[in-house]
Amino acid sequence: MNVFEQFDLDPRAGIAAITRRLKELAEDAKDDRERERIRQAWEELTLHPARRLRAALFAHPGRAAELGRPPPLRRERRPSAGLDLRDLVVLPSILRALGRADEAAERDTLDDDPILSDTAP
Numbered sequence: 001m002n003v004f005e006q007f008d009l010d011p012r013a014g015i016a017a018i019t020r021r022l023k024e025l026a027e028d029a030k031d032d033r034e035r036e037r038i039r040q041a042w043e044e045l046t047l048h049p050a051r052r053l054r055a056a057l058f059a060h061p062g063r064a065a066e067l068g069r070p071p072p073l074r075r076e077r078r079p080s081a082g083l084d085l086r087d088l089v090v091l092p093s094i095l096r097a098l099g100r101a102d103e104a105a106e107r108d109t110l111d112d113d114p115i116l117s118d119t120a121p
Helices: 015-027 032-046 049-058 101-107
Strands: none
Touching: 015 032, 032 049
């Protein structure tokens, strides 16, 4: 049996949580043989990272999982105030479409952009 399942440990738990839980179990152990089993499990999970990873990967999901329950509902995202997807779309230039690219080039410059200018208002 998997060590995580045997002692009802969370496979995602870190060393501190594993140590805390196994210490509680060792304090409640009925005899020295059971304490020795718990100590061996603690050594296996805390002193050997590769073994802990292997045991965590092969641990079955907890039986306490809510079986038969639907997944939680997703929250509906609300767009931020004043910003819409249409504000992010780059619209084609009508002047370029009409073949008047020279007039479009004059309007497409970033020289008058207040954000990109060296002197901020």
